[in-house]
Amino acid sequence: MELYYVSTRDNKKKFTASQAILQGLAEDGGLFVPTSVPKLDVNLSDLANMTYQQVAYEVMKLLITDFTEEELKNCINRAYDSKFDTEEIAPLVYADGAYYLELFHGATIAFKDMALSILPHLMITSARKNNIKNDIVILTATSGDTGKAALAGFADVEGTKIVVFYPKNGVSAIQEKQMVTQKGDNTHVVGIKGNFDQAQTGVKMMFNDRELATELDNAGYQFSSANSINIGRLVPQIVYYVYAYSRLLAEEKIAEGDKINVVVPTGNFGNILAAFYAKTMGVPIAKLICASNENKVLYDFFETGCYDRNREFILTNSPSMDILISSNLERLIYHIAGDDAAKNADLMKALATAGKYNITPDMKAKLVDFYGNYTSEAETADTIKALYDKTGYVIDTHTAVAAGVYKKYVASTSDETPTVIASTASPFKFTRAVMGAIDASLSNEEDFVLVDKLSSIGNVAIPQAIEDIRSAEVRHNTVVEVDEMCAEVKRFLGM
Numbered sequence: 381m382e383l384y385y386v387s388t389r390d391n392k393k394k395f396t397a398s399q400a401i402l403q404g405l406a407e408d409g410g411l412f413v414p415t416s417v418p419k420l421d422v423n424l425s426d427l428a429n430m431t432y433q434q435v436a437y438e439v440m441k442l443l444i445t446d447f448t449e450e451e452l453k454n455c456i457n458r459a460y461d462s463k464f465d466t467e468e469i470a471p472l473v474y475a476d477g478a479y480y481l482e483l484f485h486g487a488t489i490a491f492k493d494m495a496l497s498i499l500p501h502l503m504i505t506s507a508r509k510n511n512i513k514n515d516i517v518i519l520t521a522t523s524g525d526t527g528k529a530a531l532a533g534f535a536d537v538e539g540t541k542i543v544v545f546y547p548k549n550g551v552s553a554i555q556e557k558q559m560v561t562q563k564g565d566n567t568h569v570v571g572i573k574g575n576f577d578q579a580q581t582g583v584k585m586m587f588n589d590r591e592l593a594t595e596l597d598n599a600g601y602q603f604s605s606a607n608s609i610n611i612g613r614l615v616p617q618i619v620y621y622v623y624a625y626s627r628l629l630a631e632e633k634i635a636e637g638d639k640i641n642v643v644v645p646t647g648n649f650g651n652i653l654a655a656f657y658a659k660t661m662g663v664p665i666a667k668l669i670c671a672s673n674e675n676k677v678l679y680d681f682f683e684t685g686c687y688d689r690n691r692e693f694i695l696t697n698s699p700s701m702d703i704l705i706s707s708n709l710e711r712l713i714y715h716i717a718g719d720d721a722a723k724n725a726d727l728m729k730a731l732a733t734a735g736k737y738n739i740t741p742d743m744k745a746k747l748v749d750f751y752g753n754y755t756s757e758a759e760t761a762d763t764i765k766a767l768y769d770k771t772g773y774v775i776d777t778h779t780a781v782a783a784g785v786y787k788k789y790v791a792s793t794s795d796e797t798p799t800v801i802a803s804t805a806s807p808f809k810f811t812r813a814v815m816g817a818i819d820a821s822l823s824n825e826e827d828f829v830l831v832d833k834l835s836s837i838g839n840v841a842i843p844q845a846i847e848d849i850r851s852a853e854v855r856h857n858t859v860v861e862v863d864e865m866c867a868e869v870k871r872f873l874g875m
């Protein structure tokens with residue numbers, strides 16, 4: 381059955397999956413959502429015998445229905461290959477009462493690889509299907525991890541160019557080094573003198589600029605997005621929640637139909653929204669636990685029903701979650717409003733003008749399966765150290781926010797449901813903060829000294845992605861003001 385997508389702000393016009401992937405963001409500024417969420421048509425017990433790639437096909441075929449079986453399998457097989465350092469793709473590791481779903485075994489060692497290793501293939505296939513002649517220009521705002529994962533995915537992909545904007549002082553040293561050393565003539569990396577929200581707003585403004593779109597078209601280009609607003613990212617992220625359930629079944633940790641909870645360290649709300657869709661598709665997920673750092677706008681939202689971004693933006697040691705406007709929440713708002721585009725559009729307008737909105741009690745009642753909480757910076761560091769001291773397992777700062785929130789959840793509910801924690805980055809990506817948490821005396825050491833120490837105390841090999849940047853040359857050093865972003869894109873494209 382054909383599945384269509386509509387904008388969360390005007391749901392009259394229908395788009396195929398490939399059109400939605402190409403466009404990224406709807407013209408009215410809304411996000412694409414499926415008109416209905418399909419149910420899995422295989423038994424969970426059958427999934428237990430499948431590989432990651434096979435599970436991916438079973439999930440994605442239901443959401444990207446205008447691809448042929450061959451096209452979709454081709455995309456999947458080219459994405460989830462030896463770029464990942466384990467055949468399992470997303471291994472589950474048990475430590476201290478929870479299952480850590482390690483989503484960082486791809487090329488750039490953060491969970492963004494799970495979607496961004498397949499997005500270029502989905503996009504090229506979509507372009508072919510829609511007879512697109514223009515080159516596709518991927519425009520991306522990043523809080524650190526998306527940028528590198530998108531660059532790695534799109535570098536040297538024919539028919540595409542990619543421009544990444546990151547907050548110059550808002551990413552870790554290793555994240556920055558990973559990005560500015562990116563190879564590929566079709567790549568451009570730009571630091572902005574501002575924070576992630578400003579980068580994201582600047583990118584959204586370019587997407588919504590009709591005049592700019594015409595100028596681009598005349599020059600043989602069109603924009604698309606690699607941010608988690610693109611359904612081509614959301615859909616592949618649903619896969620690993622289904623896969624996690626299938627692994628728990630395969631390992632007989634649960635029986636078919638048993639419920640699990642998931643805990644997701646959250647920023648732009650893409651990852652946890654994928655878990656919500658997995659639940660809607662039939663994976664027995666009980667609670668969706670949304671973990672925030674000190675930028676706890678989502679915790680406050682789940683508590684009060686008021687989303688209010690009017691607050692100080694705090695730079696934390698989990699920078700990929702330093703976000704006050706969680707874009708993907710719009711999709712959840714649309715769904716809990718009963719797929720009411722007008723109502724959602726009103727709320728998003730209030731967010732754009734007043735910086736806040738209130739949902740109705742009816743809508744709030746539909747959030748019962750969500751639990752939100754947050755950790756302070758000290759609690760995050762304590763969580764890393766406590767888990768390491770107890771088990772020897774080292775987690776990164778983002779995953780530690782989730783682990784810390786999970787502890788709070790268990791303390792307040794005594795819920796013993798088996799729980800999967802989305803482990804979103806390798807600790808090697810945030811070595812300084814991680815090693816600082818474990819041993820404060822190391823704070824003056826060089827980054828790569830800390831990398832070596834982490835490898836020895838954690839008893840894990842240094843990922844290739846880190847080895848690669850040890851000596852890599854810096855290839856990008858552009859830094860611009862927030863209001864120069866558009867001019868910089870044009871300059872890069874020779875317009």
Ligand SMILES: *Cc1c(COP(=O)(O)O)cnc(C)c1O
Nearest residue numbers: 525647648649650651700804805
């Ligand atoms: C992007 C990212 C997050 C936040 O994910 P969202 O989908 O934006 O909520 C958490 N942890 C890491 C390491 C990330 O890169």
